[in-house]
Amino acid sequence: xxxxTTSTIAxxxxxxxxxxxRERISLVLKDKTFLVGAFIxxxxxxxxxxxxxxxxxxxxxxxxxxxxxxxxxxxxxxxxANGRDVFSRxxxxxxxxxxMAFSATILGxxxxxxxxxxxxxxKGKFDMIVMRLVEAIxxxxxLIIALLAIAALEGRSPTLTVIVIGxxxxxxxxxxxxxxxxxxxxxxxxxxxxxxTERTRxxxxxxxxxxxxxxxxxxFTVRLGxxxxxxxxxxxxxxxxxxxxxxxxxxxxxxWGNIYSNVWWPTAFPALAIASLAVSINLIxxxxxxxxxx
Amino acid sequence: MSEINEDIKEIASSAISRRHFVxxxxxxxxxxxxxGLASCGGSSSGDSTQSKTLRIATGKQEHVAAPWETxxxxxxxxxxxxxxxxxxxxDGSLEPRIxxxxxxxxxxxxxxxxxxxxxxxxxxxxxxxxxxVYTYTAIFDEDITKGVSRSKGNYDNILDAAGVVxxxxxxxxxxxxxxxxxxxxxxxxxxxxxxxxxxxxxxxAGWESTMIAAGPWKMVSHVNTESTVYTxxxxxxxxxxxxxFDTVELVQFVSAATALPQLQTGEIDFIGALxxxxxVALDKDKFSVETLxxxxxxxxxxxxxxxxxxxxxxxRQAAALTIDRPGYVDGIMMGIGGRVxxxxxxxxxxxxxxxxxxxxxDLEKAKALMAEAGVxxxxxxxxxxxxxxxxxxYANLIKTSFAEIGIEVTLVIxxxxxxxxxxxxxxxxxxxxxxxxxxxxxxWLASNLGIVDWxxxxxxxxxxxxxxxxxxxxxxxxxxxxEMDAAIDEYLQAITPEAKKTASKKIQEVSLDETPYIxxxxxxxxxxxRKDLEGMVVNGMGQFDARKAKNA
Numbered sequence: 001x002x003x004x005t006t007s008t009i010a011x012x013x014x015x016x017x018x019x020x021x022r023e024r025i026s027l028v029l030k031d032k033t034f035l036v037g038a039f040i041x042x043x044x045x046x047x048x049x050x051x052x053x054x055x056x057x058x059x060x061x062x063x064x065x066x067x068x069x070x071x072x073x074x075x076x077x078x079x080x081a082n083g084r085d086v087f088s089r090x091x092x093x094x095x096x097x098x099x100m101a102f103s104a105t106i107l108g109x110x111x112x113x114x115x116x117x118x119x120x121x122x123k124g125k126f127d128m129i130v131m132r133l134v135e136a137i138x139x140x141x142x143l144i145i146a147l148l149a150i151a152a153l154e155g156r157s158p159t160l161t162v163i164v165i166g167x168x169x170x171x172x173x174x175x176x177x178x179x180x181x182x183x184x185x186x187x188x189x190x191x192x193x194x195x196x197t198e199r200t201r202x203x204x205x206x207x208x209x210x211x212x213x214x215x216x217x218x219x220f221t222v223r224l225g226x227x228x229x230x231x232x233x234x235x236x237x238x239x240x241x242x243x244x245x246x247x248x249x250x251x252x253x254x255x256w257g258n259i260y261s262n263v264w265w266p267t268a269f270p271a272l273a274i275a276s277l278a279v280s281i282n283l284i285x286x287x288x289x290x291x292x293x294x
Numbered sequence: 295m296s297e298i299n300e301d302i303k304e305i306a307s308s309a310i311s312r313r314h315f316v317x318x319x320x321x322x323x324x325x326x327x328x329x330g331l332a333s334c335g336g337s338s339s340g341d342s343t344q345s346k347t348l349r350i351a352t353g354k355q356e357h358v359a360a361p362w363e364t365x366x367x368x369x370x371x372x373x374x375x376x377x378x379x380x381x382x383x384x385d386g387s388l389e390p391r392i393x394x395x396x397x398x399x400x401x402x403x404x405x406x407x408x409x410x411x412x413x414x415x416x417x418x419x420x421x422x423x424x425x426x427v428y429t430y431t432a433i434f435d436e437d438i439t440k441g442v443s444r445s446k447g448n449y450d451n452i453l454d455a456a457g458v459v460x461x462x463x464x465x466x467x468x469x470x471x472x473x474x475x476x477x478x479x480x481x482x483x484x485x486x487x488x489x490x491x492x493x494x495x496x497x498x499a500g501w502e503s504t505m506i507a508a509g510p511w512k513m514v515s516h517v518n519t520e521s522t523v524y525t526x527x528x529x530x531x532x533x534x535x536x537x538x539f540d541t542v543e544l545v546q547f548v549s550a551a552t553a554l555p556q557l558q559t560g561e562i563d564f565i566g567a568l569x570x571x572x573x574v575a576l577d578k579d580k581f582s583v584e585t586l587x588x589x590x591x592x593x594x595x596x597x598x599x600x601x602x603x604x605x606x607x608x609x610r611q612a613a614a615l616t617i618d619r620p621g622y623v624d625g626i627m628m629g630i631g632g633r634v635x636x637x638x639x640x641x642x643x644x645x646x647x648x649x650x651x652x653x654x655x656d657l658e659k660a661k662a663l664m665a666e667a668g669v670x671x672x673x674x675x676x677x678x679x680x681x682x683x684x685x686x687x688y689a690n691l692i693k694t695s696f697a698e699i700g701i702e703v704t705l706v707i708x709x710x711x712x713x714x715x716x717x718x719x720x721x722x723x724x725x726x727x728x729x730x731x732x733x734x735x736x737x738w739l740a741s742n743l744g745i746v747d748w749x750x751x752x753x754x755x756x757x758x759x760x761x762x763x764x765x766x767x768x769x770x771x772x773x774x775x776x777e778m779d780a781a782i783d784e785y786l787q788a789i790t791p792e793a794k795k796t797a798s799k800k801i802q803e804v805s806l807d808e809t810p811y812i813x814x815x816x817x818x819x820x821x822x823x824r825k826d827l828e829g830m831v832v833n834g835m836g837q838f839d840a841r842k843a844k845n846a
Contacts, residue, residue, distance in 0.1 A: 060690070062626075062690070062691070063625075064621035064622060064624065064626060065625060082626065082691075083626065242705055242706075243681075243686070243689070243706070243707035244707075257549050257551025257572075260555045260558065260575075261574075263571070263575070
């Protein structure tokens with residue numbers, strides 16, 4: 001192939017990619033499942049950003065005259081056993097879980113994508129060794145690894161939890177990306193890029209990466225849902241965040257015992273919040289999976 | 295001597311007057327009527343329908359259930375198998391057990407106990423004065439205890455091995471290092487690790503595999519941190535003791551709230567301690583709820599006086615001024631969980647001087663004190679403790695209250711993951727005057743700010759000895775005040791109620807001035823059981839006496 005031929009292939013694939021992207025965006029915007037999921041997710045993101053303005057009370061504010069009080073016009077979601085407003089704590093807990101879940105998933109996606117690109121592109125012994133390690137790590141349940149890591153590091157900070165979950169997600173995302181890269185690296189446009197003596201970094205990130213974005217996006221949304229559950233579960237177990245923080249998982253841990261005293265509201269509302277956030281992300285994920293035909 | 299006994303009786307009668315039931319008499323009468331009608335209707339009741347096992351929910355244990363090791367949680371286990379010279383009753387008074395009677399010299403420096411004849415260990419061997427002497431001398435001998443004796447601190451400056459003397463086969467004498475008018479409490483179940491063990495037995499870890507002691511019950515099986523099953527000790531000295539249950543099982547729960555569904559479904563018969571909110575929510579027709587004062591027991595907040603950000607007493611005073619005590623007691627504790635405290639262990643006892651002014655929330659004064667101390671904008675500090683329903687709530691109160699003067703508290707609650715006291719250790723540090731323990735957020739005795747649980751005693755002596763005196767081995771605040779030490783010694787040695795009250799006032803005043811601890815409230819122990827379960831007795835320590843337990 002001459003240089004002009006390789007350039008034509010690259011331009012053609014670029015045009016095709018743009019066309020496909022436009023079609024997919026159009027499909028996504030017409031998909032009701034996606035729109036419902038996006039609407040709910042947007043609601044929580046808005047609360048995460050403006051929660052401190054919206055919440056009528058502080059997360060720790062105690063009203064000793066309203067202890068374990070059922071929902072009223074003053075306390076929409078009632079109060080907990082410490083006399084704290086459940087409505088405000090749910091709102092103020094949004095930021096923590098949303099930021100933590102997105103951060104952990106972004107970290108896992110960046111690391112996993114890099115790993116998948118490298119192993120899928122270079123193949124050979126490097127791929128074999130890394131993938132065996134990835135398989136070994138993937139065999140251990142995510143929560144067990146996260147709990148062990150947090151316990152070993154004696155840390156309860158949200159940052160540490162984000163890092164641990166991000167690392168734990170890396171192998172799974174890496175495996176998905178690797179599978180996609182293995183297919184792409186055999187295609188003409190990659191061979192053309194090699195002929196143009198493009199640098200490996202350029203081939204990986206400018207040529208292959210855009211073409212494997214759909215599975216990465218879907219994997220990101222799937223992992224985001226897992227991250228929400230993982231963070232909520234770790235918080236419920238007391239790992240990851242400060243005791244008494246308005247984190248949704250912590251709220252459930254603090255209050256679930258009171259269900260037996262018919263005080264259900266401090267547990268039910270954070271649980272509903274977790275469920276709705278996770279469902280919204282799953283709706284988005286399902287929609288993308290269908291549209292990307294994965 | 296009579297004055298001393300009068301003093302103890304006075305303490306007891308005062309406690310009785312404070313004791314109250316949550317339920318109204320009408321509800322109890324109604325419940326009894328229902329039971330009565332059911333009986334009249336021919337429904338089988340009484341012995342024919344007796345449950346064969348009495349199941350009791352307790353808190354989680356921290357240490358091995360062995361006399362030299364025991365601390366929070368495991369003391370419940372020991373209370374069933376152990377027998378002490380005297381036993382602390384729910385009203386705070388003492389009941390003779392292995393000791394039939396006791397007398398002291400007029401100066402209260404020497405105490406003589408007459409030992410009951412015919413007392414036997416649960417393995418069928420007789421309990422002798424030699425066993426008692428061994429129990430009270432071994433704890434001082436590190437070669438015997440291998441360095442593990444949590445009970446030794448009870449007797450610091452009070453008793454040493456040389457003071458324990460066998461007079462004859464039924465008499466033992468304790469010659470004290472200093473006078474003490476409340477000494478019978480030092481040989482009672484309030485010193486929960488001092489149940490009588492066999493001569494030459496090792497009372498440390500391992501003892502729990504046999505639990506050879508002289509209490510009314512004998513261990514059948516014991517799973518550490520889970521449950522213990524007991525049956526009748528057929529060698530028990532009180533031959534009138536005829537249990538109505540074949541076995542008794544103590545089951546441990548991290549949170550009493552989690553035991554509630556089991557109580558409601560009949561899996562558990564009795565809960566040893568629960569939160570006011572849970573108690574209030576129980577169906578009064580099906581369950582009985584009782585409260586009793588726990589002396590100065592339960593959660594004490596310490597602020598380290600010799601290290602870290604609370605060294606300046608003005609900061610400690612400021613912190614104590616942020617707390618809405620009546621609000622917490624009426625709101626969170628629903629009025630039945632305790633009474634407003636005044637930052638002193640003397641407050642719940644009738645020897646307390648009520649003329650000492652009550653500390654109240656005063657944010658302006660608190661902020662002024664912080665400014666005077668050079669920290670007008672506050673500081674950050676961790677609060678260390680371990681998870682338990684009441685401690686969790688108290689920790690939240692401290693965090694919210696301290697925030698009002700800029701002290702940003704991070705809660706480091708160990709066991710909030712369902713474990714217990716792994717991170718927050720109870721291991722003693724040598725808290726003697728002089729040495730400054732290295733800061734350690736993992737330790738009750740080396741953290742800057744923390745909460746620790748104390749069982750409820752009938753007299754304040756042990757709190758004073760172990761927590762407030764500069765020589766105390768369980769002094770979280772590590773207060774080193776000559777004024778406090780002198781006041782404590784005066785109280786311990788006082789014989790008449792008047793002298794005790796005078797000393798108490800000094801302790802209360804120094805407590806408020808130094809503020810090494812915040813005691814925003816003094817607790818009531820709240821228990822709950824099946825309505826038709828009668829005769830379950832729990833004292834302020836949380837120790838069980840199930841000898842008279844039976845179904846109505």
